[in-house]
Amino acid sequence: MIIGIGEWKMMTFFGDVFLKDMQTLLIWILMVKICRTYHLMESSSVEIPCTRSLRNITTRSHSISVLVRAHQQEEKVPIWLVGDMDRRFCEYPILRRPGYDYGLSYNNSRAYTAQLWNYKQEHLYQWIKRYENRWTWMTLVVDENNIHFYMNGRESDSRWGTGTHSPQTFEGRLKSYGMNSWYLGTTTSVSTNDVAKWFKGDIADVKIWNRALLKDEVIELSNNPSVDGLVLHYNFVDGTASDMSGNENHGIVSNCEFNKSDITIPHTVIPHRKPGRLKCLPHKDEGLVKVGGVDKWAKGETTARNERRYVLQMQQGTWDYKSDGIKQLKYELVGVEEITPKAKFINIKF
Numbered sequence: 001m002i003i004g005i006g007e008w009k010m011m012t013f014f015g016d017v018f019l020k021d022m023q024t025l026l027i028w029i030l031m032v033k034i035c036r037t038y039h040l041m042e043s044s045s046v047e048i049p050c051t052r053s054l055r056n057i058t059t060r061s062h063s064i065s066v067l068v069r070a071h072q073q074e075e076k077v078p079i080w081l082v083g084d085m086d087r088r089f090c091e092y093p094i095l096r097r098p099g100y101d102y103g104l105s106y107n108n109s110r111a112y113t114a115q116l117w118n119y120k121q122e123h124l125y126q127w128i129k130r131y132e133n134r135w136t137w138m139t140l141v142v143d144e145n146n147i148h149f150y151m152n153g154r155e156s157d158s159r160w161g162t163g164t165h166s167p168q169t170f171e172g173r174l175k176s177y178g179m180n181s182w183y184l185g186t187t188t189s190v191s192t193n194d195v196a197k198w199f200k201g202d203i204a205d206v207k208i209w210n211r212a213l214l215k216d217e218v219i220e221l222s223n224n225p226s227v228d229g230l231v232l233h234y235n236f237v238d239g240t241a242s243d244m245s246g247n248e249n250h251g252i253v254s255n256c257e258f259n260k261s262d263i264t265i266p267h268t269v270i271p272h273r274k275p276g277r278l279k280c281l282p283h284k285d286e287g288l289v290k291v292g293g294v295d296k297w298a299k300g301e302t303t304a305r306n307e308r309r310y311v312l313q314m315q316q317g318t319w320d321y322k323s324d325g326i327k328q329l330k331y332e333l334v335g336v337e338e339i340t341p342k343a344k345f346i347n348i349k350f
Contacts, residue, residue, distance in 0.1 A: 012201075012256060012259055044198065045186035045256070046253050046254070047182075048232070049252070050178075051247070051248070055178070058174060059176050060210075061143055061211055062208070062210055063140065063141045063213040064209075065225075066094060066104060066138050068135070068138060069134065070094070070133075070199070076195040079109075088108075089109060090195055091113060092106050093186055093198070093199050094201075095183070095184055096186070097183075098188045099189065100121060101189050102116055102175070110130065111127040111128060112138050116175075118170050118171065119172050121175070126149040126156060130151060130270070135266075137153070137221060137222060137265060138151055142174070143167070145169055152265055184203060185198065186198055204236070206234040207233050209226070209229040222265070227245075230245045232245055281345075331348045332350075
């Protein structure tokens, strides 16, 4: 299923962009219709100064929604897959309020995330799996002491291993951030050279409400978004981060580029594994096993390589099975056993 939402202006964030990458960058820019181009420096962000209408939003019931297309930054941090020895997670900031950071991110395990803190400094965390480079509508709703997390109008569900349980409940009140600014594409909580400093991708729409959206309102965001309680709205239609809600919460743009593009939101497979329902004959486990309480591949790099092929190529439809399959392998037929009249067990040795 593909949801078409017409022509949008979008703001492009380039993470850390150095002059040596300019040629590659310009090739990518030529693939879209350019409406306005800002001078490109080493970082891209939008600061949203705190105002009276934004100050206490994050301490009570509220909602935020962002139409975003996130990219990975493999030149800094590899994409994390199950079984990797280096379990380094990196959260790239989409919308943040620094301190004990509040907001939305995309990380290198292929998941959109939301993080909040309560007054006890307890970390409240939600995630939903999604491949990079896909337009996605992420929505966070805080309804009193319940946190709801949605992707493309559908609430996160932990039953299938594709996200955390939503709603998530918490005690007490949420952390206060005083007059701290909000940011798109960066956070001031880490140093300039930190790998988690910058977001890389595109943002086409940002909305903040001072109330909790109803589930039906979240579903209707792409068609008929509610303006009741809307305190900030950026759609970049005029090539700036101007607040369309009428509350004068304009953003200060730094080194971003504004493009125009037709946006579609595709329904795709989820980058994850889940337990199968088929029963196997008794055999030694050669998959992911616990070793000293840590997940490791029983056959080491061979299985890890196959897992990367599955997640990075097969699930995304880029695997060339004709040139990279069993026909290209040397193997020996060991024997054939008939299990049922309709099933045979073929033993081969590589």
